[in-house]
Amino acid sequence: MAVGIASCLLIGLFILDEFSHDSYHKNEENIYRVTQTMLNDGESDGRAASTPFPLKNVIETELSGYVDQAVRFFDMESESVSLKNPDNNVVIRQNRFFFTDPEVFEVFDIDLKRGQPDQVFAEPNSVVITEEMASVYFDEDDPIGKTLHFEGRIALTVTGLMGEWPDNSHFQADFLTSFDTLRKIWGNYDQLTARWRWNPVWTYVLAEPNVDITQLEQNLNEVSEDQYAEYFTGNESVELGLQALSDIWLSGGLDAEIKPVSSAVNIYIFGIVALFILILACINFINLSTVSAMGRSKEVGVRKALGADRKGLAAQFIAESLFFTFLAFALGVILAWLAIPYFESFAGRSLKPGVLELSDIIFLITVFAIIIALLAGFYPSAILSSFNPIDSLRGRHNKGKSGTKIRKGLVLVQFSITAILLIGTTLVYFQHRHLQEKDLGFDSEQVMAVPVYLTSAIWSYDELKQRAMDHSSIAAVSGSQTVFGGIDHWKYDLTPDDAGAEETPSFNKLFVMHDILETMDIDIIAGRDFSREFSTDEQQAILINEAMVEHLGWGDPENAVGRTFRNASGSEFSVVGVTEDFNHTYLKRELEPLIMELPADQNQMLANISYLMVRLNPGDPAGAISHLESIWNDLDQTHPFDYFFLDDRLNELYEPEQRVASVMGIFAIIAIIVGSLGLLGLAAYSVKVREKEVAVRKALGLTAPGVFYLLFKDYMWLIIAAHLIALPVIYFAASNWLSDFPYRIDLTIYLSLTFVLSLLLSLAISIGTISTQSVKAAVLNPARALKNE
Numbered sequence: 001m002a003v004g005i006a007s008c009l010l011i012g013l014f015i016l017d018e019f020s021h022d023s024y025h026k027n028e029e030n031i032y033r034v035t036q037t038m039l040n041d042g043e044s045d046g047r048a049a050s051t052p053f054p055l056k057n058v059i060e061t062e063l064s065g066y067v068d069q070a071v072r073f074f075d076m077e078s079e080s081v082s083l084k085n086p087d088n089n090v091v092i093r094q095n096r097f098f099f100t101d102p103e104v105f106e107v108f109d110i111d112l113k114r115g116q117p118d119q120v121f122a123e124p125n126s127v128v129i130t131e132e133m134a135s136v137y138f139d140e141d142d143p144i145g146k147t148l149h150f151e152g153r154i155a156l157t158v159t160g161l162m163g164e165w166p167d168n169s170h171f172q173a174d175f176l177t178s179f180d181t182l183r184k185i186w187g188n189y190d191q192l193t194a195r196w197r198w199n200p201v202w203t204y205v206l207a208e209p210n211v212d213i214t215q216l217e218q219n220l221n222e223v224s225e226d227q228y229a230e231y232f233t234g235n236e237s238v239e240l241g242l243q244a245l246s247d248i249w250l251s252g253g254l255d256a257e258i259k260p261v262s263s264a265v266n267i268y269i270f271g272i273v274a275l276f277i278l279i280l281a282c283i284n285f286i287n288l289s290t291v292s293a294m295g296r297s298k299e300v301g302v303r304k305a306l307g308a309d310r311k312g313l314a315a316q317f318i319a320e321s322l323f324f325t326f327l328a329f330a331l332g333v334i335l336a337w338l339a340i341p342y343f344e345s346f347a348g349r350s351l352k353p354g355v356l357e358l359s360d361i362i363f364l365i366t367v368f369a370i371i372i373a374l375l376a377g378f379y380p381s382a383i384l385s386s387f388n389p390i391d392s393l394r395g396r397h398n399k400g401k402s403g404t405k406i407r408k409g410l411v412l413v414q415f416s417i418t419a420i421l422l423i424g425t426t427l428v429y430f431q432h433r434h435l436q437e438k439d440l441g442f443d444s445e446q447v448m449a450v451p452v453y454l455t456s457a458i459w460s461y462d463e464l465k466q467r468a469m470d471h472s473s474i475a476a477v478s479g480s481q482t483v484f485g486g487i488d489h490w491k492y493d494l495t496p497d498d499a500g501a502e503e504t505p506s507f508n509k510l511f512v513m514h515d516i517l518e519t520m521d522i523d524i525i526a527g528r529d530f531s532r533e534f535s536t537d538e539q540q541a542i543l544i545n546e547a548m549v550e551h552l553g554w555g556d557p558e559n560a561v562g563r564t565f566r567n568a569s570g571s572e573f574s575v576v577g578v579t580e581d582f583n584h585t586y587l588k589r590e591l592e593p594l595i596m597e598l599p600a601d602q603n604q605m606l607a608n609i610s611y612l613m614v615r616l617n618p619g620d621p622a623g624a625i626s627h628l629e630s631i632w633n634d635l636d637q638t639h640p641f642d643y644f645f646l647d648d649r650l651n652e653l654y655e656p657e658q659r660v661a662s663v664m665g666i667f668a669i670i671a672i673i674v675g676s677l678g679l680l681g682l683a684a685y686s687v688k689v690r691e692k693e694v695a696v697r698k699a700l701g702l703t704a705p706g707v708f709y710l711l712f713k714d715y716m717w718l719i720i721a722a723h724l725i726a727l728p729v730i731y732f733a734a735s736n737w738l739s740d741f742p743y744r745i746d747l748t749i750y751l752s753l754t755f756v757l758s759l760l761l762s763l764a765i766s767i768g769t770i771s772t773q774s775v776k777a778a779v780l781n782p783a784r785a786l787k788n789e
Contacts, residue, residue, distance in 0.1 A: 004281025441582025
């Protein structure tokens with residue numbers, strides 16, 4: 001019982017922590033994030049968490065009376081930015097740096113330790129930093145008034161200090177500066193921030209109290225419709241939505257999230273697992289209490305003979321049940337407390353639920369304990385108090401059909417739950433492995449990605465590539481707009497040559513550099529690759545994938561070579577080659593038609609090439625990394641050299657599934673252990689009540705294997721029946737869970753496999769458990785068992 005309770009407490013802490021996200025904001029109920037959904041012919045092409053720059057001004061101007069404040073966040077669309085303290089030369093790449101609006105302190109509860117909310121952004125080039133970052137950059141010095149160099153370009157003055165953002169926030173910030181600062185960085189700020197086609201900022205609104213959100217959402221679309229219409233024509237349109245702040249963390253994630261979020265599915269899964277383990281623990285409590293009752297039958301008989309009534313006996317046994325349950329809860333709390341660090345490592349974060357006070361938790365645990373004690377103690381107390389005094393004193397017990405059916409029913413429930421957990425855990429594992437092992441269409445092994453966006457190194461791309469290739473462990477070098485197989489993707493208006501003049505479809509497009517196919521090990525199936533031998537490639541050539549050919553109905557890939565696309569300005573691009581299909585985005589999106597294009601000039605390269613992709617030869621990766629770092633330091637003194645391996649980054653994308661599989665696996669093992677203890681109790685009970693039957697059969701020549709079969713056969717059929725009951729439950733649950741994955745395992749095949757494995761494992765565990773009791777029965781002396789007959 002203590003193990004089951006500890007498991008429930010840990011899962012309960014996890015669930016409370018999940019529900020506590022963003023609840024610390026006093027305006028939580030009125031804060032909404034504006035989302036943007038692209039529609040093609042009325043069908044959704046993905047819902048994004050980000051919106052265009054100018055949306056805030058429209059909201060403030062047109063929706064007065066509905067919206068109190070609006071605030072935006074912007075991260076330069078860069079994986080990190082470089083900040084340097086010029087006094088001590090501490091320079092670090094930071095990934096929690098945001099431009100925002102002064103209203104941020106009115107909308108969100110930011111713990112501003114020093115500085116006034118209405119003053120910290122009064123001047124451009126001001127920055128608010130966390131206390132932790134202050135200690136990193138300025139050690140023990142007072143940071144207020146000190147400067148940090150942003151990207152080696154402008155000096156930011158520290159005007160405020162804020163506390164650390166809570167872990168239970170859907171994103172955290174270490175640095176906040178104003179959009180007036182961005183105006184100083186971008187010479188064409190007004191031009192860039194007037195675009196409605198570009199949606200790089202996260203916009204939040206603080207709605208007026210008691211506003212009808214459905215009406216506000218409708219008004220939001222009405223006031224922005226004309227603005228979008230100028231940039232989205234033909235069959236494309238945009239629909240804005242409002243997502244409650246409290247819903248963001250458990251939404252499962254939209255396109256362009258600030259950082260990965262969780263999913264409500266995990267809450268349901270872990271909640272069901274906790275409930276199952278608790279049911280198993282209660283069943284065990286009932287089973288083991290029933291077994292112990294056999295040893296107290298004479299006590300009950302004597303007390304009844306001396307005048308004790310059934311109600312008094314039942315009350316006593318329920319009181320004992322309460323005592324043992326509270327003892328189990330005390331042990332469970334200790335076990336849970338000791339296990340928290342290990343559970344946090346599986347959960348991937350610290351558990352600090354903020355929605356309940358300590359007194360609330362103690363009250364809930366107490367009520368929980370009483371309910372479980374009453375439920376778990378009712379049946380054993382009823383059995384114990386119902387013994388006939390004469391039969392009890394003679395050593396006889398009621399073995400009626402009612403008691404047998406109840407015990408068999410409990411076993412059936414127990415094995416059904418264990419089967420569901422075993423099969424479910426295995427299916428989650430197989431799905432996670434399927435995502436990890438799926439052929440993406442490119443080779444991610446031995447590929448380094450070096451972030452180059454906003455760096456000085458990208459200005460010297462050709463030199464960087466040439467010098468990098470001098471090392472024998474570097475096989476190929478290229479550049480890309482995004483990480484292949486990652487979350488990010490970009491769509492552009494490009495019209496194929498056989499589309500009507502009014503049609504403006506948008507397609508996924510990547511800007512890449514020469515040799516990207518070689519670097520990523522992607523094959524050309526028709527035409528040719530980009531080549532420096534063709535001077536027009538940078539202005540006119542594009543590559544498309546096979547999915548694009550199929551989507552446009554162009555027949556064989558060879559037929560697509562030479563076909564053209566035109567962009568919004570009327571420029572034409574010719575298809576020079578068709579590549580094999582590959583997943584340029586992560587596997588939670590289906591493979592889509594794709595265009596690859598070379599930057600036309602240096603400005604386009606600076607704006608669109610974010611990563612240097614480097615394929616390494618086996619043998620000396622450390623030497624290659626050191627070589628790249630030395631080149632980097634020559635070309636860029638502002639940004640520290642940074643890199644990651646592509647396969648590691650892609651594995652991180654599927655950590656949520658791995659985490660669910662790991663946690664479920666741990667609790668499935670606990671469920672098996674708890675279930676085995678219950679089975680042990682029932683086996684002991686069977687031996688006790690069938691002691692004389694076994695003795696008679698042994699006297700008539702029954703062997704030890706026969707004794708084992710006699711005790712095991714009933715459970716064998718119960719295990720098989722339990723798995724048959726679990727099968728449709730698992731099929732329904734797994735079908736719904738897998739529906740969120742475009743690439744998923746074949747449920748019929750894997751469910752059949754896991755069903756057989758779970759059945760065999762359950763039978764094996766049962767055989768091992770029951771064997772311990774069958775040995776006792778096998779060595780039983782018939783004369784001793786029958787001496788009272």
